[in-house]
Amino acid sequence: MTLAPSPPRPDAPPAEPGLLALVGRTPLARIHTPLPHPHPGFWAKLEGLGAGGMKARAAVSMLTGARRRGELRPGAPVVESTSGTLGLGLAFAGQALGHPVVLVGDTELEPSMRQLLRGHGARLELVDRPAAHGGWQAARLARLQEILARTEDAYWPDQYNNPDNPAGYRSMAAELIARLDHLDVLVCSVGTGGHSAGLVGPLRRRWPRLRVVGVDSVGSALFGQPARARLMRGLGSSIRPRNVRPELFDEVHWVGPAEAVDACRRLARGSFVSGGWSTGAVALVAAWAARAEPGAVVATVFPDGPHRYLGTVYDDAYCHAHGLTGTTPAAHPLEIPHPRAAEAVGWTRCRTPAAVPAAAAAVPDPAPAPVPAPVPVPRPQAPGGAV
Numbered sequence: 001m002t003l004a005p006s007p008p009r010p011d012a013p014p015a016e017p018g019l020l021a022l023v024g025r026t027p028l029a030r031i032h033t034p035l036p037h038p039h040p041g042f043w044a045k046l047e048g049l050g051a052g053g054m055k056a057r058a059a060v061s062m063l064t065g066a067r068r069r070g071e072l073r074p075g076a077p078v079v080e081s082t083s084g085t086l087g088l089g090l091a092f093a094g095q096a097l098g099h100p101v102v103l104v105g106d107t108e109l110e111p112s113m114r115q116l117l118r119g120h121g122a123r124l125e126l127v128d129r130p131a132a133h134g135g136w137q138a139a140r141l142a143r144l145q146e147i148l149a150r151t152e153d154a155y156w157p158d159q160y161n162n163p164d165n166p167a168g169y170r171s172m173a174a175e176l177i178a179r180l181d182h183l184d185v186l187v188c189s190v191g192t193g194g195h196s197a198g199l200v201g202p203l204r205r206r207w208p209r210l211r212v213v214g215v216d217s218v219g220s221a222l223f224g225q226p227a228r229a230r231l232m233r234g235l236g237s238s239i240r241p242r243n244v245r246p247e248l249f250d251e252v253h254w255v256g257p258a259e260a261v262d263a264c265r266r267l268a269r270g271s272f273v274s275g276g277w278s279t280g281a282v283a284l285v286a287a288w289a290a291r292a293e294p295g296a297v298v299a300t301v302f303p304d305g306p307h308r309y310l311g312t313v314y315d316d317a318y319c320h321a322h323g324l325t326g327t328t329p330a331a332h333p334l335e336i337p338h339p340r341a342a343e344a345v346g347w348t349r350c351r352t353p354a355a356v357p358a359a360a361a362a363v364p365d366p367a368p369a370p371v372p373a374p375v376p377v378p379r380p381q382a383p384g385g386a387v
Contacts, residue, residue: 012074012075012076012098012099012100013075013094013095013098013099013100013121014098015095015096015097015098016095016096016098017096017097018096019051019092019095019096020060020096022050022051022052023050023051023052023056023057023060023092023171024050024057024171024172024175025050025175026045026046026047026049026050026175027045027046027049028043028044028045028046028175028176028179028180028299029043029044029046029271029273030042030043030044031043031044031267031271031273031283031286031287032270032271033266033267033269033270033271034266034270034287035262035263035266035267035283035284035287035329036262036266036328036329037287037291037331038291039287039288039290039291040290040291040294040295041290042187042286042287042289042290042298042299042300043180043297043298043299043300044273044283044286044299044300044301044302045172045175045176045299045300045301045302046273046302047172047301047302047303047304048273048275048279048302048303048304048305048306049305051092052088052089052091052092052093053085053088053089053303053304053305054085054089054195054301054303054304055085055086055088055089055090055194055303056088056089056092056093057089057168057169057171057172057195058086058089058159058164058165058166058168058169058194058195059086059089059090059092059093059157059168060089060092060093060096060097060168061164061165061167061168062093062157062159062162062164062165062168063078063090063093063094063097063099063157064097064164065164065167066155066157066164067097071155072099072155073153073155074098075098075099075100076099076153076154076155077099077100077101077102077151077153077154077155078090078093078094078099078100078101078102078154078155078156078157079101079102079103079104079144079147079148079151079154079155079156080101080102080103080104080144080156080157080158080159081103081104081105081137081140081141081143081144081159082103082104082105082140082159083105083106083108083109083136083191083233083234084105084109084110084113084117084233084234084308085234085303085304086159086192087101087103087105087113087117087122087124088113088116088117088120090103090122090157091103091117091120091121091122092120094121094122095120095121099155100121100123101121101122101123102122102123102124102125102147102151102154103117103122103123103124103125104125104126104127104140104141104143104144104147105117105124105125105126105127105140106126106127106128106130106136106139106140107126107127107128108136108233109126109233110233110308110309110311110312111311112307112308112310112311113308114126116308125143125147127139127140127142127143130229134227134238134239135227135229135238136238137237137238137239138238138239144156159192159194159241159243160192160193160237160239160241160242160243161241161242161243162243163243165192165193165194165197165198165243166193166194166195166196166197166198166243167198168194168198169194169195169197169198169199170198170202172195172198172199172301173198173199173201173202173203174202176199176203176299177202177203177206180297180299182207182297183203183206183207183210183297183299184207184209184210184211184293184296184297184298185210185211185212185213185286185289185290185293185296185297185298185299186199186200186203186210186211186212186213186298186299186300187213187215187282187285187286187289187298187299187300188200188212188213188214188215188249188282188300188301189214189215189216189234189235189278189281189282189301189303190214190215190216190222190223190235190236190244190252191234191235191236191237191278192237192241192243192244193222193241193242193243193244193245194243195301195303196212196214196244196245196248196249197243197244197245197248199301200212200248211250211251212248212249212250213249213250213251213252213253213285213289214246214248214249214251214252214253214353215235215252215253215255215278215281215282215285216235216236216252216253216254216255217230217232217235217236217254217255217256217257217277217281218230218236218254218255218256218257218344218345218346218348219236220235220236220237220238220254221236221237221238221239221240222236222237222240222244223246223252223254223339223350223353224338224339224340224355225254225339225340225343225344226343231257231322232257232260232277232278232281233276233277234276234277234278234303235255235260235277235278235281246353246354247354249353249354250351250353251349251350251351251352251353252339252349252350252353253281253285253333253347253348253349253350254344254347254348255280255281255284255285255346255347256345256346256347257277257322257324258323258324258325258327258346259280259281259284259327259329259346259347260277260278260279260280260281260284260313261280261313261319261324261325261327262280262284262327262328262329263279263280263281263283263284263287263329264276264277264279264280264283264306264309264313264314265313265314267279267280267283268306268314273302273305274302274305274306275302275303275304275305275306275309276303276304276306276308276309276312276313277309277313278302278303278304279302279303279304280313282300282301282302283300283302284329284347285300286298286299286300288331288332288333292332329347330347333347333348333349334346334347334348334349335348335349335350335351336348336349336350337350337352338350338352338355339352339353339355340355
């Protein structure tokens with residue numbers, strides 16, 4: 001439905017359209033740091049060095065698309081659920097386009113990110129308990145609906161299902177194509193599914209034999225595993241967004257928080273570039289992919305920098321309290337033949353990510369199941385067959 005034009009709301013913040021020129025064009029770095037095992041190197045897009053972080057691309061795309069279609073009135077409030085990273089992108093897009101931003105988070109959101117979001121002008125509402133089914137995400141979405149019902153002209157971008165989310169990453173695909181002569185393997189973290197869905201089409205048109213490796217969190221329901229409480233933020237999901245398309249991936253890896261912390265800290269010490277949970281998880285898998293197939297060109301995306309994780313990933317007391325210290329990741333993941341063969345409790349690989357029907361994967365388990373050990377299967381001996 002297209003809404004009739006209306007004048008800007010008197011309470012709308014002034015737009016700063018010049019900010020839009022700051023989105024994207026982030027550096028591409030070559031990473032050689034052992035994570036923890038030596039590898040030939042991989043490319044990493046450093047989205048944490050861009051204004052608003054990686055999800056500023058999606059936020060700007062979703063708001064400009066809604067404005068173009070008349071779904072978002074001039075100066076109208078934008079309301080969204082977030083674990084933090086998209087919230088920062090929306091705060092940026094709201095300033096650039098002149099919209100107040102209301103973000104629904106939860107009490108697991110780091111204090112530093114709460115301060116940062118509020119400092120950038122967003123209004124933050126926190127839910128204090130997860131829903132019985134769907135966890136924190138379902139609880140945030142329920143509060144979001146309450147806010148929409150009482151807020152005139154409010155617009156919900158719905159990052160989980162909005163096609164303008166992946167469309168925002170076409171610029172990143174173009175930047176990778178401009179910088180790389182060839183690409184064999186793309187490693188993508190998966191949460192809302194936006195950047196993987198946005199990158200894969202353009203990159204496979206350029207390199208038809210490109211292999212795509214998805215990286216999920218243990219405890220995530222995205223690829224058919226049972227949903228359970230997750231320590232990592234911004235990676236994985238208790239619900240199944242429409243933007244997550246398992247058929248795009250040649251394989252999926254589930255990574256645990258201790259393994260992600262180890263990779264983040266090694267990156268920080270060895271490359272000076274690092275980030276949070278998603279960065280550690282994709283770095284671990286990208287290093288493995290580069291090691292498993294010598295000569296392959298491997299690239300990944302570091303979604304943000306380390307600053308919001310100073311009280312978690314980089315805090316010794318936090319990591320010790322959560323059992324995240326003293327763990328050295330194995331040289332190779334365990335393997336399971338299909339996503340429901342066993343519950344991943346650490347770094348686990350599956351080469352049939354689309355084996356579970358979408359309807360089954362979309363329904364979280366009603367209660368946490370007993371934690372079985374992952375089932376190892378024979379690994380290929382030849383390096384060339386590993387990725």
